[in-house]
Amino acid sequence: MSVPLPAFEDIQNAAARIAPHSVVTPVLSSAMLDGMVNAQLLFKCENLQRGGAFKFRGACNAVWSLTDEEAKRGVVTHSSGNHGNALAMAAATRGIAAHVVVPEGAVRAKLEAIEQAGGIVHRCAPTIAAREAKAAQIQQATGAVMVHPYADTRVMAGQGTTVLELWRQSGGLDAIITPIGGGGLSSGCAIAAHGLALAIQMYGAEPSGAADAAESLARGARVDHFVPDTVCDGLRALIGESNLEALREHRVNVITVSDEETIAAMKLLWQHLKLVVEVSSATVFAAILKQRELFAGRRVGLVLTGGNVDLDTLPW
């Protein structure tokens, strides 16, 4: 499914649209972590965003982009967790229904959060086909508007607002790195960054067990089927068509990291930043640790995407 990419102006408009509802998350740093890689690292703490993840930005922009007529019928999505939660919270800010299709096996803490936010959870089999079918079925039955987790212009624009804030808070950056799952965040951030300054180098971090973006860019055609094998539950989605196009246009350099590298990086972030971040978020620091020669001496923004962790089953 190809959808139009947002323009820089759409991201600026999204920032204004979500401002009454979203948190301006802090940017933190650690002399210890800087020393490990000989670079200046600025961590954008989206784990402190409403709902505990950057996803609220895109969902909120989508919900408040609807006409009153559309909004009345509610919204629907499928999500392994954070986007579903975000959509439920965003829908609540407008007083409308949110239907969330969730595959069996999703992290328990995330399911509870969706229900607590007032979302209506619909279970389905843990395949991409099953969740898309279920979402389509609900859409037909209720007239709810589909808000895809990443293949959605409004969602990409909302996620891009992360970089507008980070740029303002950091006072300039040489490079920015985000995790890559479906590509909503990475595409929105790349468009935002190059709207601000063409010289910013964009990087993405992808688990080696779900490296479809890296492979798609390398072979020049989108991988359209794969079975993810990674602990990074937020990064198992297939890269979207338009999202991939944005990564290509903006020359996003994708670095793949093993789950072992990511878990080690996650522990370092907890220890030194004193932040609870989920495993998917740690891919960005794992990538810098792995390819430190690329980042040495530079001022780098890292997007920490979320903090929704089951504290009883930590991966180390």
Place this chain on the structure above:
Amino acid sequence: MSVPLPAFEDIQNAAARIAPHSVVTPVLSSAMLDGMVNAQLLFKCENLQRGGAFKFRGACNAVWSLTDEEAKRGVVTHSSGNHGNALAMAAATRGIAAHVVVPEGAVRAKLEAIEQAGGIVHRCAPTIAAREAKAAQIQQATGAVMVHPYADTRVMAGQGTTVLELWRQSGGLDAIITPIGGGGLSSGCAIAAHGLALAIQMYGAEPSGAADAAESLARGARVDHFVPDTVCDGLRALIGESNLEALREHRVNVITVSDEETIAAMKLLWQHLKLVVEVSSATVFAAILKQRELFAGRRVGLVLTGGNVDLDTLPW
């Protein structure tokens, strides 16, 4: 050992003295936690302070209060961890030696941090007498200036700067609660708060297994011997004489909490604030959960004191 209490002006001077070295830590909040207790909670994140604890404020004020002549001989202290680390880091900002006496059985992560900061670690038996003797011995041998963890005017003044910042960041508060160990933080914060506004109600949280401040205030005389029995390793010290005097003068209301209540509160803070805080820090939220009628409908500042946790031995 009785030492003069700092005046409000000393705390203001301390703030100027430490500003080039310390972090203005963020104040965070969570709608979920607010909802649990029907109050507005503003968490002052000293786990994000340099060295991962508020202790850097007091240590830094002490180190930079020394004359050049005094500074040359270095500083010495005894500490179960965070103050030692803080003093080592503060000494490093002035290029002087820091001797830290550490009792056997202290948290491993904290010892490593002291050495990494350039401090010289001296081990001793895990009794208050043993660590005071060892520190006196080093002081005699080297001429180093003693910087007591809490019974020190400069240290109390430094800790009080936490409240100056919190007040400015929060735009006004009805009440403030800090953990109570030796009383450096609670006394400094009480003096700072009432220098700002006499109407602020001050609270302290103490583990029931180290409730010497509560008992001392109740019986009108300082408990001068007890055997602490609590997981809160940062709160096992005996309340200082002057510190106790400050608590009495400023009518600090001490709430005691069980380790079980504190550990449950700690987990809630990790889950909803997405912050790594150590168990001692969680006493403040445990106290509010326990006595919620005291805080309902009010705007309350909570000082989260530190985030130095051994991630391999979490208490739940």
